[in-house]
Amino acid sequence: MRHTLREIANHIGAELAGDDASVEISGVASLGTAAGKHLVFIEDAKLLAQALASKAGAIIVPVSVEVNGAAKPLLRAKSPRLAFARAAALLAEPPEHQLGVHPSAVVHKDAKLGLGVSVGPHAVVQRAANIGARSRVGANASIGAGVSLGSQCEIAPNVTIYSGTKLGDRVVVHAGVVLGSDGFGFVRDEQGKYEKFPQIGTLVIGNDVEIGANCTIDRGALESTVIGNGTKLDNQVHIGHNVRIGDNVVIAAQTGISGSTVIGNNVIVGGQVGIGDHVIIEDGVILGSGSGVLTGKIVRGAGVVHWGIPAKPLKQHLKELATISRLAQKSSDKKQKD
């Protein structure tokens, strides 16, 4: 969707110098792929020459860059990356999904669809599901009975949402995701066989959440699994039953969070992290990729990086790694000497 530099500058809160306000921009690109009507960005003034040499039509630059006399229109922004992200959202083409329900979709007569809802080919929407205005359900997705989606949600193809799951507004769910499946809870009987503990709770997801491809989030056993507002999950993340995750949490790919764990707000979790059950991760903690938190532990310290298995403050973990290396080297030197 084309916009003039003036419109873009206003939207992203950037300063546009010179007389290029009416130049039209059609999209964003990287320095290497930009064509004439593309907007690019640099975060470091040292890259200005390279950006000017690109084919881009305009450049978002840090405020430290002098804009006068540049060979291309420049937009000065406090955070060029954030400004670029916002410009990209402004310039993005609207999704081409047809409005309305594809004739091959199966929508239960008691499901409720808001205004402007799109339901893709072969999607299934079960009884009493409620799809909010302008939400889109992808091809072959399965929306269970009583599921509630807020407005402007995007459900990709082949997603499964189990009955009763609730999503807020603007939730993006990538392909292959499973929401609200049974948690992993069994009780051994007198003969040592496993009988199923009831998994009849719900899953409640806030607004502005994004869930990466093939993630799985279980419903609560008796209560709810909860994902806060603005939280973002990378691909193949697993979240067990009764877990409560706060707002603005990011979790990188292939991390697993066991049952009944509580994660505060603004926590950052790396990839392939393992978190045991009944753990508490307090607000703002950072867990390095591959680290492991044992059952029942409490991890504290906003902004403090924890790493290793079991996870400990980064400084301590690095010291241990260095100690091992040193002792192994020493032992090896000794052998060579002997």
Add this chain to the structure above:
Amino acid sequence: MRHTLREIANHIGAELAGDDASVEISGVASLGTAAGKHLVFIEDAKLLAQALASKAGAIIVPVSVEVNGAAKPLLRAKSPRLAFARAAALLAEPPEHQLGVHPSAVVHKDAKLGLGVSVGPHAVVQRAANIGARSRVGANASIGAGVSLGSQCEIAPNVTIYSGTKLGDRVVVHAGVVLGSDGFGFVRDEQGKYEKFPQIGTLVIGNDVEIGANCTIDRGALESTVIGNGTKLDNQVHIGHNVRIGDNVVIAAQTGISGSTVIGNNVIVGGQVGIGDHVIIEDGVILGSGSGVLTGKIVRGAGVVHWGIPAKPLKQHLKELATISRLAQKSSDKKQKD
């Protein structure tokens, strides 16, 4: 499904005191969510006051609790958790899937459906598949040619079962699971390129198995991959070709088991465990979360916990962790002293 306390007590083998036998219960709940017709449970007598203060209609308690004069009906059970699980199963509403084949499903004319089978919208059942009595196939699921399902299986939406896979009775397969895909087997040719080793074996799954969302279990290369009776898999577990898993095994989320490994009965495997190929895990072994077993190893000891990478008996691993901590601390003290 409502039942009287008498019916519930009889079903779960609990002792019901007093004259509340005809009180009706409609379902189970947690202490926090219970309403008047709900059954709750406590495992510790100390929680009795809290349970009595809840809105629950009746409480399952340990046999140690004195039932006389309590303000709510109490059911005394040897294992309150097990009794509660059984009561929950008794009280569960029957699934609301329509009986029969949804008009949008594609069922091959040579597939065989038992009595009371349900096939959901847009599900596909290929040639010569055999779906046992009262089994349910979810929306958009794909059942390959010659697949055999026992009775009362529950196949969730978007599940894929490759041709020839065999499931026993009462197998629960959660959404997004892939059963019987090709194993990972290649041979390098003279130029170093990989050619495919045949993956033409089968996958055989016993009775009462539950498979979590987005798990993948490969078929055998030339023989079979086998999952025993009563074994339970959490979400995103991966099982390679030719693996043989015994009965009553539990495997937590995101664990991966490489090709041709053999796992005995009653083994407990934590989350994110990695098991190399051609490993033997003997009956009753417990592998802690995040541990790793190297190719070709044998792990022994019913009830013995193994942990770490490479996995070793817990005591030894903890000793190593403590040693590292101590030496790092010592080295750090020394530096400060210097």
Add this chain to the structure above:
Amino acid sequence: MRHTLREIANHIGAELAGDDASVEISGVASLGTAAGKHLVFIEDAKLLAQALASKAGAIIVPVSVEVNGAAKPLLRAKSPRLAFARAAALLAEPPEHQLGVHPSAVVHKDAKLGLGVSVGPHAVVQRAANIGARSRVGANASIGAGVSLGSQCEIAPNVTIYSGTKLGDRVVVHAGVVLGSDGFGFVRDEQGKYEKFPQIGTLVIGNDVEIGANCTIDRGALESTVIGNGTKLDNQVHIGHNVRIGDNVVIAAQTGISGSTVIGNNVIVGGQVGIGDHVIIEDGVILGSGSGVLTGKIVRGAGVVHWGIPAKPLKQHLKELATISRLAQKSSDKKQKD
């Protein structure tokens, strides 16, 4: 598909002794499962007696084995495993998918299907997608707008390919795979909330690639994610945005590769490996299962095995493991002595 031993010997480049050239073989099997018309193989001459005792119709043996006077026809091959794989491919039954588009599939009128393309029940092929000759799209698969598939690709059921993704020829994509989903890129705004960084690049996959069940490969943010020719991925592998993987790479199950990492040709990556972002893995490196490579690192050495977290040359890692064990033992001996 039946072939005579002569045809098989010619196809796999094996030497067939004796007068059995016209014996017909119908398929391959293991020693344990072989029936009379099956071909088996052994890699070790010591297994010859066992193979001769099987019910197999013929045996591929190493060139070191003397063929004269054997009770079964023998085919001598330099690499019996490779010869067996090639014989299996020759003897494999052609897939039974119907040719053409199943009546329940939804194929956009502007999609282009090559000669002999098969589209399964309830599959969806969106606008301007291009499916190459003799490619097969499985049941309930979703092929996005503008996706391009080369010839003879096999897309299993419930696969999702996002718009614009490009696959070469003979690419095998197993069930539940997601190709071209958005990468994980967000920018924090002034209030600490995450806004989406554009994920508008593409995913380009070469020829002869095989992708295991439930893998996820993200599109590039602004540029492309690239997978080279002949590369093979096991199940549940995750590949982030902008990653570039070379030719003939094998990656075992549940490995995760973070954004913008570059992997050379002929690299071998074990299972559950974690690779940080902006890493370079040079040609021919071998990463042991469970190892972790930190953000920004370069791993060098064709044929050199790296292991551990952080990954280091195998010899060094083993020395560290041994040192830890020894010191823990010493400390424990000391305690007992005290």
